[in-house]
Amino acid sequence: MHTTQLDRLGYDTKAMGLVGGLDYVPDLVDTEDGLVTDFVHRSFLQLSQLDALGGVNALGGSSDRHDGIYFALEEEIDLLSAVDHFGDHAQQQRARELIAAGKVSN
Known part of the structure; x- marks a missing residue:
């Protein structure tokens, strides 16, 4: 979600330390107090998901x-933008x- 969408939903994106104008996705974090929703930049979540699949090697192709x-x-x-440009x-x-x-995630 774009930061303006998060603001409209009642999140204080400035207090959360999110950079205005960027796209963020929810990332559920398991803490001692239960599940907490954190927001991370889409590419960071995608990178961690790729890492769980073996890294960017999961895409095949040259190093x-x-x-x-x-x-x-x-x-x-x-x-998608990264592979369109570099892949x-x-x-x-x-x-x-x-x-x-x-x-x-997309």
């Missing part, structure tokens, strides 16, 4: 392309398959 995709995700560029056709297709299967 040179992996480095570019990984760097883009760390720079807050979402997965080959097979990596683009694989990213879309992982999203469609629910293994990586």
Whole structure:
């Protein structure tokens, strides 16, 4: 969700430390007090989901392309944009398959 959407839902995005104008997704965190909803930038959640699948290697292709995709995700560029820019056709297709299967968020 865009920060303006979160503001409209009653979240104080400034107090939460979220950067205005960026897109965030909920990330459930299990704490001693129960589940807590945190908001992280979409690319960070996608990166952690890819890490659970074996990293950007899960996309296949060359390691040179992996480095570019990984760097883009760390720079807050979402997965689809990252593979469209740095990946080959097979990596683009694989990213879309992982999203469609629910293994990586969109």
